[in-house]
Structure formats: C-alpha cells, structure tokens
Amino acid sequence: MDKPLKRVSLTSSGGNRQRIEKEKFLEELKENLPKIQSDVVNLLKCCDKVNDATLSLSMVFMTMFTTIAHYGLASNTQTLDDISNLFQSHLQRSGSNSAWQIKELETIMISFSKIPSLLACRRSIPHLYSILSVSLSLTNIFISLIPSSTFDNTQEADQKATSVINQFLSQIQTFDYDVLDLPYFTGSFHRSLSENLDGSWTYKGVNFTGVIQIGIPPETIKTAMRQGRSPPRVYILTSRLFKADINFAEVEFPIYFNYFIQKGFLIPKYRVTMIGTEDQLSRIKTSFQESVFGPKQEDLYPDYDISQELKDTGYAIDFKKERSVLAVKDPKTGDMVNNLDVFADFTSFKSRTTGPDNEVRELYIEFEMDNVKIKAVRTGGLLQIYENEVLTGIIEENDESSKYEKSLRKEQHQITPVSASQLKTAFEPPAFGVTFIGTSHGFDPKGRTTGFIIWINGFGVLVDPPIQTLEFLSEYNIPAKCIQKAILTHCHSDHDSGLIRQILEGQKIELYTTKTVHESYKRKVNAMTGVKYGIEEYYIYQEVKIGEVTDIHGAQFEFEYAFHTIPTVRFKVSFRGKRSISYSADTCYDPDLYKQLVKDGILTEARQKRLEGFIFDADYIIHESGVPPIHTSVAILNDLPEEIKKKMAVVHCSGIPEFVEVDLNKKVTAPSDQDASGDSYAKSEKIKKKVTNLLIPKI
Secondary structure: OOOOOOOOOOOOOOOOEEEOOHHHHHHHHHHOHHHHHHHHHHHHHHOOOOOHHHHHHHHHHHHHHHHHHHHOOOOOHHHHHHHHHHHHHHHHHHHOOOOOOHHHHHHHHHHOOHHHHHHOOOOOHHHHHHHHHHHHHHHHHHHHHOOOOOOOOHHHHHHHHHHHHHHHHHHHHHOOOEEEOOOOEEEOEEEEEOOOOEEEEEEEOOOOOOEEEEOEOOOHHHHHHHOOOOOOOEEEOOOOOEEOOEEOEOOHHHHHHHHHHOOOOOOHHHOEEEEEOHHHHHHHHHHHHHHHOOOOHHHOOHHHHEOHHHHOOOOOOOHHHHHHHHOOEOOOOOOEOOOHHHOEEEEEOEEEEEOOOOEEEEEEEEEEEOOEEEEEEEEOOEEEEEEOOEEEEEEEOOOOOOOOOOOOOOOOOEEOOEEHHHHHHOOOOOOEEEEEEEOEOOOOOOOOEOEEEEEEOOEEEEEOOOOOHHHHHHHOOOOHHHEEEEEOOOOOHHHHOOHHHHHHHOOOOEEEEOHHHHHHHHHHHHHHHOOOOOHHHHOEEEEOOEOOEEEEOOEEEEEEEOOOOOOOEEEEEEEOOOEEEEEOOOOOOOHHHHHHHHHOOOOOHHHHHHHHHOOOOOOEEEEEOOOOOOOOOHHHHHOOOHHHHOOEEEEOOOOOOOEEEEEOOOOEOOOOEEOOOOOEEOOOOEEEEEOOOOEOOOO
16 A cells, blocks of 8 residues: 555634534535545546545545535536646546655645636635635545545546545534634745744745745844744845735835845845836835935934034035945945945836736746756746646735734843833833833844933833834833834834834824934835825924934934944933933944044044043943944954943943954954954954943843
8 A cells, every 4th residue: 555645734823713504505516415425436547546545635625615505606507617627637648647746746746736726716715725624624534534445446436435425524523613714825935933933934845955944034144043944035026015014015024134244235146126116116125225325315304413613613514425445346346335225135026917997817937947947937826836847836815914923021221210120010101211122233143233212201202112112111011102202313114113103002192203304214214114194294203303302201312423333323312410321322433533533624623522431421321333334343442432431321232242343543443253243353463352331131
C-alpha cells in the first residue's frame, strides 16, 4: 500500500463563526448519492489498487460538488463547467498510472485552490471558505473509512463504494458543523504573527531559499528579527494599503535594512523589491520621498518657521545645505543620492483584461528567486503564488484583521516622578514629569521604539507616539481624556507611525509642530490613506515657531530645529519657572563638526550656538543616540561634562557600551566593531575610554 495521504486540513486565524445547516446539507448529499456512487465506482475501475490517496481525491470531488450545488455558489453555468473540467482532468490522470505518487497527488490537491477564484464572484469569500472547510473536514472522515484492497470486478467495487458511503453518512450525523472563518490559506503561506501586529503574511519558498512577505505593517523588521530570520527582500503590497488604523505599507525600514545593513548599496541583489499596482507604488514613493529626502525645496518654509526675533540675531537655517552633510552618498562617486530607485526596485503588477469592456480580470507579476521562476497572481480577492508554473500557495487578501495583541511587556521603563508600574496600579497624573512608552530604535527586536508622555498639570502630551501607544494607554488604565495633545518631531516612520492611530482611533487631538514638518506629514499620510478631504480634517493643527514660546497645559515650550537628515524639531519645556525638561529628538550632536560647517558656510554662528547649547541647561535631558552621522554616538555623549550626563536619559538605542574608543588626537569618534546595540562602526587608530553616567531609563 502506498503511504497514506495526510489528513487534509484548513488552518484559520480565527474570527466570526458560521454555521452550516446540517439537515439541509444531508438532504442535498442524499439526493446526489447516485452520482456520488457512480463517481466512486468509475474511479475504482480505473485503478489496479485502491489507496487512501485515490479515494481522498474522489471524496474531494463529491463533497465540493454537493456543497457547491446546495449553496448556489456556482449558479453561473460557465463556472460550473470550469470546475467540472478541472475535476475531470484529474480523474483521467488518476486512471492513467496505477503507481500514482503521493507527492504528485499533493500537487494536484493544491491546484484545487483555483476553485475559490472561480467562485469568488458568486458569493462572499468568508461564506465560501466556511463551506470548503466543512468539505475538507468531511473528506478526512471519509478517508478514515477506506480500506486498502484490490477489487476484481465492477460489482465488488460497487458494493464497497455503497458500504463506504453508508458508513460515511452515519458518521456525519454527528459532525460538528461549526467551523472557524477567515482567513483561508494553503500551500506555503504562513501567518506572520509579530508581538504587536496580526495582519502580515509570509510565503516560504518551496524550491528557493527565503520568503516573500505580503503586507508591511509597522515594525515588521523587528518581527523577522525576533523570529530569528533575515527580513525579506521581496514584499507584495496588500490590495489596500491601510487596514483600519494600521498602515500596511510601511516600506521605510525594510528598505533601510536591506540597503544599509545588508549592504544593498554595494550589492544590488540585496536591495528590496516592492511589488504593487502603479497607483500603490506612486503613493508609497510619495511617502518614502518625505522620509528619505525630506520635503522638496518648494515645500520648505525655514523663513516662515523661524520667529523674527530669532532671525534678528543672525539665526538662519538652510535645510538643503545641512542635508548635504548628512544625506546618503553614492559609494562610487561620493555624490548625494537623490533618486528613490537607488534604494529599492519598485515593480508594478501587469494586468490581464477580458470581455468587450476590457475589464481587468487579474493582476500578475513574474520574477526570479534563486533561479526559480515566480509568478504572483491577484484575482477575485485571492493572491496565488506559482513556482516554475506550479501553483504552490494561495491566500485570501480580504482579511480585515489588523488587531494588536494585548500582550505588551509587563516591564515598562520608569522615569521619576511617575512610572508605568505605578500608573497600572493607581493612575494619578503628576503635575510635571515623564513616562516613557519606549526607549529603543527601529531595528531593535527586543525594545519598543522611543516615544513618551510629558505630564503637565495632570494632562499628558504625547511625543512621537510609537505604534503600540493605544495598547499601552489601555494596559495602564490611562484615560484618553488625559491625553489630547501630541508633538511630532519629524516624518520618519519610527516617529510618526503611531500618530495616525491616535488621530483615527482616539478623540480629536491637537498636533503641535512646525509648518514644514506638518506639511510633510500631510503629504505622507494623505498619499497612504487616500482620505478624500485630507488627514488634517481629523485633528486640530497647532503651529509652532522656532524661537517663540508656546503654552501647552500651562507649561512653556520652546522649539528648535535639530541637525538631522530631514526637518526635525526638538524642544525644551519649563514648568512654573522652576523645573524643565528637554528633548534632543533625532540629531547629530557633534561640536567639532559644527565648527567646520561654520567655516564651510553651511551653518551660521547663531545656528551653531543653538545646536550646541539649546537643550543642555534643562533639569532633565532626554537625548538620543545612534549610528553617526545622522545620530549622536555614545562616544560624543560620553565626552560631555559629568554634571550634564548625570541629568541625562539616553534613548533611541538598545544599550550603552562599557567602553568607547577615542582617536589619539583626542577627537571623539564612534565606537569600533560593535557596541551593545549591535551597531557597526568603522575602525581607526583609537584608545579605549570608559563610559560614565550615561543611562537608558531603567525598568
């Protein structure tokens, strides 16, 4: 006897339950018994030997035909003919070779995933998959009743078929018809469950190494790293870029990871491939433009953003010149990169039309991975993957789930005077203080991305809320009415991805930032959401000026532009003239560099002075650290006076090294090899220097 076929099953992520009416199904099944029995007999005639594999295939025919007939899913004659032809072709194939191999049968079983796409236009996908799930479950019951034997004549085969069918009818009298609903998937598709999001999918290659990811939720890079695998290099955008309040096209960090960390700038094959429709690619390029290059020259408003009083001191800012210092350079020419296509391959689906009106029937794309020909086809709400022209996976894309798991870490960063653990037991907003939601960076699989709440007179102001902020507030019983204001520092996805959730899910918040940053955010989010009247209709914009004091909840905020790749605001807030908190935001703090840039005519002396001293006179300093030159190295922070370091909380990093390395000429440089955060640095002639009084906020 051949090796038995594994029991057929559908895996579901959960959802609403649907009930199939057993009595009606049984009635329909009995009415079709003559045809069912004939199919079984005909199949037995074709085979020298009956095995589980052959009869399981025949049962798939039977159950699908009866359920399809009963529920009218294929009332269209052409659709019925297509399905019948598909079944018939495999029936003929089953009789052509008595030594039918199990692996070959499994491939044929996967090809039945064509059926849902044929039926998709007839009835809702959730209903269809509930029916198919029941059909395959009944097939499992049927398989268990089949003996292995050889039949000498048609009469014996007919008797055995009748016996098996009667047993089957008896068994399904007690069958549980409650089945889990969406989503349906088969073949090599797997749910990609991250700590925070439920919604993306990965396809694991059958004949090639690696995966293809469908949907790009925020922090998807962290998900891959937590699972111990390298992030994918091929991404297929979902049919809708936004699901509920979650952006499923957060392309920024997957592109950065493959371009910078995987050295895509040197080895083009390591760059990301983004697959979508022409409209989708246009929209994500608009968003990515704002993140990687910042606003175009005509969309920068430095003169407007800066107060007249500050301009009278000689203060000015030239975003274009400053970006030329920090921007990505071509490794061959040294020129500043200004083309999005350098970072990733943006590949558009092709369309196949049908009918007199040239209606688009399906979208498809063909490419290669490890010399394997891949074809992705989107049709009827389904995405199908072929390898070397063999269908190896199918997934339904109409899954609406974008829920965050409620399993946030119990350990939360604590900052005096109020900590997350204190908030959870008895929430009392402090008069003035800070609670961190996260303190790490966008590539750290273990830490939550930096974001925090500043408390003022019992009310909170969110600063760059991370994507998990809503769950954090719920976990620690923080009322939404306590937090109705937010500050956006800049438009990188590790700083702005959580803001859209606050805007769409919570009360109508007030958003504080400069005109330059705000206009950039609007272009970015409007492109991704496609909202009709613009995202600004969903919140209240409060404009801030560089060099002017802005009152928020009775505290005085002063804003300043940091030194970063795109326009980024930082701030200092004082409360009752006694206590103050400052935040560096993402910045490259490097006094030696500033001096050189003044000589080069890139910075004014007034700009240099504020870059060097704006935040350091506060009582509590929140300062970022990361990979130079777009962030501040731990080595440079370690070179600050001890009295400043003692009042500093270091964020945007996953760890502080015990030692850093300093050039022999005393010029501070970045650590070599790898520091505690796993960041790589260039080597040079250095001496080690112990790190003192630099701490990430403790748990």
